Amino acid sequence: xxxxxxxxxxxxxxxxxxxxxxxxxxxxxxxxxxxxxxxxxxxxxxxxxxxxxxxxxxxxxxxxxxxxxxxxxxxxxxxxxxxxxxxxxxxxxxxxxxxxxxxxxxxxxxxxxxxxxxxxxxxxxxxxxxx
Amino acid sequence: xxxxxxxxxxxxxxxxxxxxxxxxxxxxxxxxxxxxxxxxxxxxxxxxxxxxxxxxxxxxxxxxxxxxxxxxxxxxxxxxxxxxxxxxxxxxxxxxxxxxxxxxxxxxxxxxxxxxxxxxxxxxxxxxxxx
Numbered sequence: 001x002x003x004x005x006x007x008x009x010x011x012x013x014x015x016x017x018x019x020x021x022x023x024x025x026x027x028x029x030x031x032x033x034x035x036x037x038x039x040x041x042x043x044x045x046x047x048x049x050x051x052x053x054x055x056x057x058x059x060x061x062x063x064x065x066x067x068x069x070x071x072x073x074x075x076x077x078x079x080x081x082x083x084x085x086x087x088x089x090x091x092x093x094x095x096x097x098x099x100x101x102x103x104x105x106x107x108x109x110x111x112x113x114x115x116x117x118x119x120x121x122x123x124x125x126x127x128x129x130x131x
Numbered sequence: 132x133x134x135x136x137x138x139x140x141x142x143x144x145x146x147x148x149x150x151x152x153x154x155x156x157x158x159x160x161x162x163x164x165x166x167x168x169x170x171x172x173x174x175x176x177x178x179x180x181x182x183x184x185x186x187x188x189x190x191x192x193x194x195x196x197x198x199x200x201x202x203x204x205x206x207x208x209x210x211x212x213x214x215x216x217x218x219x220x221x222x223x224x225x226x227x228x229x230x231x232x233x234x235x236x237x238x239x240x241x242x243x244x245x246x247x248x249x250x251x252x253x254x255x256x257x258x259x260x261x262x
Contacts, residue, residue, distance in 0.1 A: 010200035014145035014153035022145035022153050024196040026209055065155040069141035073238055078157055107204055 001079045001127040005031055005066055009104065013038070014063045015055035015085070023051050027064075030100035034122045036064060036081060037088075037097035039108075040115025053116060056085045062120055077129035081122045088117040132210045132258040136162055136197055140235065144169070145194045146186035146216070154182050158195075161231035165253045167195060167212060168219075168228035170239075171246025184247060187216045193251055208260035212253045219248040 013027045027038040040050060056062065062085045067078035088094050097117045102108040144158045158169040171181060187193065193216045198209035219225050228248045233239040 009202065010198075012143045012155060012196055012198075014155040014194070016147050016151055016153050019192075020147055020151060020190055021192040021213070022147050022194040024143060024145040024155065024194045024211060026196065026198045026200060026207075059151055061150075061152040063145070063153040063155045065143055065157065067141075067143075067157045069157060071140065076157075080155060082152070 001125055004068075004077065004079050004127075005081075008066045011036075011038075011064050011066045013052060014065075015052050016059045016061065017051070017055050018058045023055055025052055028101065028105055029064075030097065030104055032100060036083070036120040036122060037100055037117060038120075039098060039101055039113035039117045041111075041113045043114045050115075053087065053118070056087065056118065060084045060086060064120065074130050077127070077131070079125065079127045081120070082124040082126070083120045083122045085118050085120045088119050093117075093119070132256055135199075135208065135210055135258075136212075139197045142167075142169075142195050142197045144183060145196075146183050147190045147192065148182070148186050149189045154186055156183055159232065159236055160195075161228065161235055163231060167214070167251040167253060168231055168248060169251075170229060170232055170244035170248045172242075172244045174245045181246075184218065184249070187218065187249065191215045191217060195251065205261050208258070208262070210256065210258045212251070213255040213257070214251045214253045216249050216251045219250050224248075224250070 011027050011029050014024045030037045064081040094117045142158050142160050145155045161168045195212040225248045
C-alpha cells in the first residue's frame with residue numbers, strides 16, 4: 001500500500017460540512033511517515049472561503065482515496081487513508097511540507113503553492129486489490 | 132460537464148457516517164437525466180454490512196467527483212455532483228439501472244451486479260477546468 005501511495009500523484013479528499021454533507025476534491029499530496037500534506041495553490045482571501053478548509057475547521061475528520069482505474073478490472077486497486085486534518089500554522093512545518101510537495105511535482109518547483117498547507121494525521125490505512 | 136461525465140468510467144463517492152466521519156470509495160456508474168446509478172457487484176449478507184450503504188441509510192447526502200489527472204496540469208478538470216442517495220427497491224428500476232450499467236461496462240454484460248443498486252438524485256453540478 002505504501003508503495004502505491006508513493007508512486008501516485010493524485011488523491012481525492014472527502015471532508016464534511018457543519019450540516020453533515022460530504023464534499024470531495026482532487027488533491028496533490030506529499031507523504032511523510034504517518035502524515036499526508038497538501039497545499040492550496042493560491043492564497044484565498046480568507047481561509048474559510050475555501051470549502052475544504054472551512055469543513056476541516058468545523059470537522060477535522062477526513063478520508064483520502066488513492067486508486068487505479070483501468071478498463072481491465074483485474075488491475076483495479078485502492079488505498080484509503082482515514083485521519084484527522086489540521087491547517088499548518090508553524091512556518092517551519094509549512095516550509096517542510098512545501099519542500100516535500102516540490103520534490104514530487106515540478107509545477108511546485110516553478111511556483112510554490114501560496115495558500116494554506118494542511119496536514120492529515122493518518123489513523124487508519126485500508127486497501128483492496130483485484131489481483 | 133455532461134460530456135465529460137458520459138465519457139468517464141470511474142467516479143469517487145463520498146458518504147458520511149453517523150459520527151460525521153466521511154468515507155470514500157471508487158464507483159462505476161451510469162447516468163440518466165438527473166440520476167446517477169451505481170451497483171454493488173456482490174450481494175452483501177445485509178445491506179448495512181457495506182459502509183457506503185449503511186452511511187446512505189443514515190445520511191443520504193452524498194458527493195461524487197469525476198476528474199482527470201495528468202502530469203500536465205493544463206489538462207486538469209473535475210466535475211462534482213452533490214445529491215441525495217437512496218437504495219433502489221422497485222424491481223423495474225433495479226433492472227433499468229443494471230441495463231444502463233451493462234451498456235457502459237462489458238464486465239456487467241458478462242456478470243450482472245448482484246448487489247443493491249443506489250440512485251443518486253443530482254441536486255447540484257459544479258465544475259472546474261484548467262483550460
